[in-house]
Amino acid sequence: MKKKTDLFWKILLYIIAFLFLVPLYWLLVSSVKTDIEITRFPPTLWPEEVKLGNFIYIWHYLKFMRTFFNSVLVSTSTTILIVFFSTMAGYAFAKKDFLGKNILMVLLVGTMAIPAAVRLLPLFFIITKLGMYDQLIGLILPFGVTIFGIFFMKQYIEDIPDSLLEAAKIDGCGEFRIFFTIIVPLLKPATTALTIIEFTNNWNSFTMPLILLKSPEKFTLPLRVGMLSQRLVEMSWSQIMAANTLVVIPIIIIVLFLQKYFIKGIMAGSIKG
Amino acid sequence: MKAYLRLKGLIKKTDHSAYLFILPGIIIILMFVLYPSIWSLIASMKDLKPLALRNSGLFELPGRWIGLKNYVLTFNDPLFQKSLLNTLYFSAIFIPLTMFGAVLLAVLLDKGIKGTGFMRTLFFIPYVIAPVSAGLIFMFIFNGERGLINGVLNLLNIDGPGWLTSTKLAMPVIAVMLCWKQIGYYMLIYMAGLQNISLSLYEAADVDGASELQKFKMITWPLLRRITMVVFILLLITAFNVFQEIFVMTGGGPADSTITVPFLIYNQAFKYYHIGKAAAMSYILFVILVIIAVMQNKLNQRKLDY
Numbered sequence: 197m198k199k200k201t202d203l204f205w206k207i208l209l210y211i212i213a214f215l216f217l218v219p220l221y222w223l224l225v226s227s228v229k230t231d232i233e234i235t236r237f238p239p240t241l242w243p244e245e246v247k248l249g250n251f252i253y254i255w256h257y258l259k260f261m262r263t264f265f266n267s268v269l270v271s272t273s274t275t276i277l278i279v280f281f282s283t284m285a286g287y288a289f290a291k292k293d294f295l296g297k298n299i300l301m302v303l304l305v306g307t308m309a310i311p312a313a314v315r316l317l318p319l320f321f322i323i324t325k326l327g328m329y330d331q332l333i334g335l336i337l338p339f340g341v342t343i344f345g346i347f348f349m350k351q352y353i354e355d356i357p358d359s360l361l362e363a364a365k366i367d368g369c370g371e372f373r374i375f376f377t378i379i380v381p382l383l384k385p386a387t388t389a390l391t392i393i394e395f396t397n398n399w400n401s402f403t404m405p406l407i408l409l410k411s412p413e414k415f416t417l418p419l420r421v422g423m424l425s426q427r428l429v430e431m432s433w434s435q436i437m438a439a440n441t442l443v444v445i446p447i448i449i450i451v452l453f454l455q456k457y458f459i460k461g462i463m464a465g466s467i468k469g
Numbered sequence: 470m471k472a473y474l475r476l477k478g479l480i481k482k483t484d485h486s487a488y489l490f491i492l493p494g495i496i497i498i499l500m501f502v503l504y505p506s507i508w509s510l511i512a513s514m515k516d517l518k519p520l521a522l523r524n525s526g527l528f529e530l531p532g533r534w535i536g537l538k539n540y541v542l543t544f545n546d547p548l549f550q551k552s553l554l555n556t557l558y559f560s561a562i563f564i565p566l567t568m569f570g571a572v573l574l575a576v577l578l579d580k581g582i583k584g585t586g587f588m589r590t591l592f593f594i595p596y597v598i599a600p601v602s603a604g605l606i607f608m609f610i611f612n613g614e615r616g617l618i619n620g621v622l623n624l625l626n627i628d629g630p631g632w633l634t635s636t637k638l639a640m641p642v643i644a645v646m647l648c649w650k651q652i653g654y655y656m657l658i659y660m661a662g663l664q665n666i667s668l669s670l671y672e673a674a675d676v677d678g679a680s681e682l683q684k685f686k687m688i689t690w691p692l693l694r695r696i697t698m699v700v701f702i703l704l705l706i707t708a709f710n711v712f713q714e715i716f717v718m719t720g721g722g723p724a725d726s727t728i729t730v731p732f733l734i735y736n737q738a739f740k741y742y743h744i745g746k747a748a749a750m751s752y753i754l755f756v757i758l759v760i761i762a763v764m765q766n767k768l769n770q771r772k773l774d775y
């Protein structure tokens with residue numbers, strides 16, 4: 197009896213896993229089909245002729261080197277700022293007493309639920325008035341800390357025993373030396389997790405580049421690829437899938453290598469939070 | 470005296486270095502999170518002209534105060550009513566689908582079937598794919614003329630519909646896409662919750678001869694309730710923020726059937742320059758989100774008290 201139900205769950209799990217793979221499989225297979233094969237109906241499940249020409253075409257069409265560089269620059273810089281500033285603020289919230297701490301905490305939690313749509317238009321005006329419209333810095337500096345990041349780091353820093361910090365203080369360590377030589381090294385799993393979570397968010401970001409950039413040579417990858425949806429008449433689906441492959445592959449490779457930290461970070465964060 | 474109180478721990482010593490540590494983060498949050506939120510609240514009660522706004526300073530919002538007129542205008546706008554219903558309709562499909570799907574996956578993976586490590590990764594991968602890419606992939610799969618789904622239906626001699634060109638089917642397709650993309654994240658949260666449930670509870674149930682379904686109903690689901698409350702709020706926020714998926718997949722069509730509130734706000738603000746109205750819409754969306762969140766919290770709190 198028990199064996200039978202186990203088999204049922206097993207089959208169910210495999211079916212779901214198969215269905216989950218289908219979109220990824222279809223993305224890769226379609227990206228190497230010829231323009232003629234891609235329009236055939238019903239579609240071929242395996243390409244009759246593997247053609248890498250779509251990638252060459254889309255490479256030029258997306259101005260890939262330039263666009264890829266913009267994406268790397270924006271995602272990396274923003275992520276470094278987020279991790280650094282969130283760790284600093286998280287440390288103060290976890291280990292220090294200061295006037296206004298509770299008010300600030302309530303404020304941070306309160307703003308977390310405000311839909312992004314509330315801030316869309318004002319952010320456009322504020323960033324424009326600061327002279328950062330159509331500049332990559334406008335996608336970096338204003339997003340250089342996240343409330344999620346602060347709380348994420350705060351949880352981990354709270355686990356560091358106070359006695360360790362007191363001992364360092366008695367030994368005459370200054371505030372910043374304590375932070376950089378004791379706190380930061382102990383947080384490596386947490387900062388790795390936060391780095392990969394925030395890098396993924398920024399790498400995939402579409403809405404902010406859409407409203408903050410105007411010149412095509414500053415576009416990031418998701419912005420260019422998202423804009424392909426407005427060009428469905430002149431592009432073939434195989435070319436569009438090739439473009440998506442180029443966006444999706446780098447992040448999947450990074451995540452596969454660092455998934456241990458990513459998954460642990462989410463699971464640990466959810467329990468403590 | 471002061472030193473004495475401090476010794477007894479009655480006054481906590483303010484550590485001034487704390488301000489240095491929070492300074493960069495707090496400046497960014499005040500300027501780019503808090504100020505924009507207040508900006509929108511003020512703008513929603515003003516008659517803002519785009520031209521005047523272009524010449525104003527960073528901290529001034531030109532225009533006449535008009536009270537709640539923008540809110541009245543918004544509520545009477547048929548397109549806003551439609552977009553609000555669309556957003557609620559989307560939430561009604563997306564939230565249960567993702568929530569129960571995530572619990573199911575977490576429970577299945579928790580059984581220790583062979584290959585679960587690989588599957589956990591597999592279910593998680595869509596979460597890191599760019600939303601615009603996920604949208605384009607599903608657009609092609611659900612394409613009416615040459616999509617994979619209709620190709621499979623064709624083999625079964627069924628004439629597949631134009632999924633994304635149908636006013637009835639477009640929204641469910643987008644909900645399924647977002648579920649595929651997001652479910653892995655919530656599965657992980659539930660898996661973390663399952664690890665906290667003591668095995669002895671299940672052993673006791675086994676002694677009593679409980680079935681799998683009974684164990685889930687009596688032990689697993691009630692003990693996951695706190696996590697479910699958090700998951701619900703996170704999914705609600707996600708559902709109320711759906712914008713780029715619409716931008717890429719349907720542009721709000723066919724016949725406005727997929728216009729969500731954030732998509733309408735984007736159009737009002739950046740296409741028609743109805744600034745006050747766009748701001749009013751965004752705060753109505755926020756208030757509705759808070760009301761739903763508080764209601765579900767109250768409902769669940771009552772259950773938790775038992």
